[in-house]
Amino acid sequence: MSLVNCPDCQRLYKELDEYIDSVKGNTGVLINVLHKAQEIFGYLSEELQQHVSEKLDIPLSQVYGVVTFYNFFSMKPKGKNQIKVCLGTACYVKGADKILERLRDELNVEMNEPTSDGLFSIHAVRCLGACSMAPVVLIGEDDYYGRVSPDEVSKILDKYRRAE
Amino acid sequence: MMSKPITVLVSIDSNSLLLGARHFKNYLNTLVENYNLSSMVEILETGSFGDYGRGVLFLVLPDDVMYSAKSEADIEKIVLEHFLKGRIVKDLVIAEFDSGGSVEASESSNEERIVLRNAGSIDPRNLEEYIALDGYQGLAKALRMTPEGVIEELKKSSLRGRGGAGFPTGLKWEFTQKVRSDEKFVICNADEGEPGTFKDRLIMEGDPHSVIEGMVIAGYAVGASKGYIYIRGEYFESVASLRGAISKAYEYGLLGQSVLGTEFSFDLSVRLGAGAYVCGEETALIESIEGKSGRPRLKPPYPPVSGLYDKPTVVNNVETFACVPPIIDKGAGWFRSMGTQSSPGTKVFSLCGDLVKRGIVEVPMGTSVRDLVHKFGGGIPNGRTLKMVQTGGAAGTFIKPEEMDAELDFDSFKKSGASLGSGVILAIDETHCAVDIAKNLMEFFAHESCGKCSPCREGTRVIVHILNEFSKGRGTVEMFNQLYDISDTMEESSFCGLGQSVPIPLRSILDRFENEFLSHVNSPVCPVGVCKFDKPEKKKR
Structure with a gap:
């Protein structure tokens, strides 16, 4: 740009x-x-x-x-909605890897790359400090999702797709 | 304070927001208005009650009833039954207790709150409420003492740093105070990034003034006039909470020129971190505040002698600062009456992983892992068996269930091999594989190694490589032994605490789960069924 x-x-x-x-x-x-x-x-x-x-x-x-x-800074464009999946130990123990897997399947995209429509990108992050709610997914700055199960993933994504 | 007959306190913090706390509060507001109860019911936000997982918590005063709401229907029930008809909604109640008793105290009798004394009972954005509960009394008292007197009191209290290392706080302040310099700094390490730790967040969001007050006292004691709170950029709520509290403190003359009318001046501002675990190391943190990449410095000199901009600097953790005001206010003897001989006071623990009740508790130092897991954490859910507990954080030790009588304080690592660290209790049940857990943890360290020194940069990489081989069914006994060799090298020759402490969790899990690691070598499948072995001819090498 x-x-x-x-x-x-x-x-x-x-x-x-x-x-x-x-x-x-x-x-x-x-x-x-x-x-x-x-x-x-x-x-x-x-x-x-x-x-x-x-x-x-x-x-x-x-x-x-x-x-x-620093992890926070990026030199590449990200998706409009950045999906941050916490891979801290507490989230990992509660199945964060399965959430990540499902997200990548759903969006058919590599880590840190925007989807073809530019709507999403997936990022693995360290502890987000909400361990009691593990596994935690953060979309954008404020949309926290706690105790996420793999089956909820597409429902969550739909919310952002509909917003378009 | 209570002008309306009913007051409802809603617990708002990062964890409860996930459960929809803000939405529920707004909904409650709407209902109260719809039923014309606005003159009867006051709705206030407060910090965390420290207990999550059961829904959003509402404390109704003066009845002292704690509700847990999971849906809008629950909220409606509370309004219709309790507010309109005066009947307590029994099935939503999680705690009913006498006036004056704290929520946690009634639930779990030996919780003691120093650091979290106000979290969940005051509106963290309201400075007057903090002041009403003896807030800034410690500072007022400190300003009437000599700086040496303040340090003496802290030394007598034997307060030790809550960030993990446990260095005596009074001593650190004394070192800084004794160095002559035209400028000194106080830094609050709020770069909470230890996986599994979320206690600092709760303090900053539930009671930000306790941290600010502790920092101002530190400034007075060591002769510093400028302070920084270094906080993770991802902690949006905490940043907002602290910024709000700081500007309030300026307004009331608790910060800025001539604090409380004395000759002492102190400025405070927030600096954002940008996601680097190594910045929890104090010299890396200082580099980062200076606007540089957060790579650690060679020590000595230590920060009390040469820290930020090469000036004498005190760096303490959030929880440590929050301990200071009540110590000055109530005296060292009071503080020493709690906890153990070598580690007085209390500790805030983050309970997470496979536990029924995940959340935050503050208990006296010396509480056993067993109590934290079973009494406070409610045990293991789904009828499963506990396999191991990691205590202390990412760099903490893994222990087996039979070792849970270990009592956690700063010396427990030496005594029983269980580390206190930053106060994490991570329970891991039987469905998890030790190799897989170790691999995830070591990937974290490999990612967060700053790359400055080769033992850490290369060591973590090789460890991850080996663990990866194990998880693919390609591990060997030699590789297993190699993990110990690398641990020795890293411990002895890494530049900073990050690399030096990687061997602690690694060795502890290797020691305790040797059989499980070796069964990844000898058997055709992962014994727990977590690791996916490469199918054809395994173990060729």
Whole structure:
């Protein structure tokens, strides 16, 4: 996604720049800025990293290093609805692997890749801190599903398909 | 506080939200309005009651009735029967108790609450409620003492770090206090990422001010004027809760310039983590706050001497900070009256896995694994048999059912081989295969190894490879022994605590389930039927 063929980009970059200006000068803000950038753009493309690097006056190598170090940051576009399956021990013991398997079957997609319609992508995450509700699936930022059984998977997905 | 005749407290936290707590609360609101009960019934959100799995919990006051609702119909029943007709809906009640008694205390008599003293009884977003229950009393008292006096009191209390390592908190603060520097920092490690641990979340969402108060006291004691709470980016609810609480504290003069009218000033802000287990290691966490990749630093120097931006820094866990205000307020002697000689006080445990009652309990240090599993956890569901318990978190030990008399405190690992760690009790029943459990756990470490040092980076990879071979039916006795060799190397030569502690769970499961591992070598199928062996000519090598 480059600036030229993205009609929204200018607006999005403006939003990001406003945030950067508000925190610039404080120490150690890179990670917070990347959080914001990913929130706005969905993922951290090379252009975007270049932009952050220039705005914050931090070497691109360092920005790239941070982006690739942390699990939360992604350099690839994700599905509109990111499905995070917790594979922490507590969820694993309660059958999280079977949920993952069912999801991949249903969506016919590799891990971390968006589906062909761009609607979903599946990500394995470590503990989401809701172990009493294991196995846990998180869709987007707020839609937690607890004690999920493999048979509920398609019902859950339908909810998001219908929303389209 | 109670202006309306009936008050309903709804337990809202990340776990209950999963059960539809917010929706149920809104529905309750609607019903109350529809039945014109708005002047009679006050509905308040509170933090967690610490008990999940049975539905969304509603505490009705002044009747002290605890309901568990699983559907809208249940809510309707409560409104129609209890609020309108004054009849308690018996089949939805899970606890009925006398005024003043806490929910958990009536249920399980020897739970003691210090850290969770307010969780589930106050509205965490309302600072006045925290203050009404002696909140910020500890800080007020601390500010009348000398910094040395505060540290002395903490040392007397023998409070030890709740993050897992158990380092004496007073000592850590003293080190930091004694270093001369123009600037010092206080950091709260809220990067809870230990699989199976969700206690910090409950504290931050149920009683955020207890953490803030603990941090301000720390700032005063060591001479720091700036604090950071480093929290996982995925903990959206906790982040919102803390941010809200911080801005309230500023409003009331509990943070910022001249705290409570004294000369002491303290600023506090939240920093988001981005999903890296290694950032729970304090120097990696510091690197991350500085905006860098979270790779650990060489120690010494330790953070009390040279931490954030190379300045003296105190790093403590959420639960540790939450312990501080009541210790200052009520004194070291009070704290020492609970728990064991070497590990006074209480510990919050996260109960998870194959248990009837999964959730959070706070009990005195020295409580046995057996009590946690059976008394508090309600035993094993579905008539199955317990196979093993992992205590302490991902880096904790696996123990067998016959070892469950082990009493957990900071010294239990030395005494009985069961680690306290961050207070996880993960029950695993007979339907699980030891090889498969070990494989999942080691995949986690391989993924989270930061790659800085080769013993950890390569060690975890080879371990996963070997366990994978076992799960495919291609393991050998040599490979089994090799796992011990790698463990020794990793323990002795890994750079930080992450790599050094990987051998702890690995050895403990190998020791206890040697036969099961070896039966993956000798027999044609996985004895539990979990692992799928490669079909044709097994064991060629």
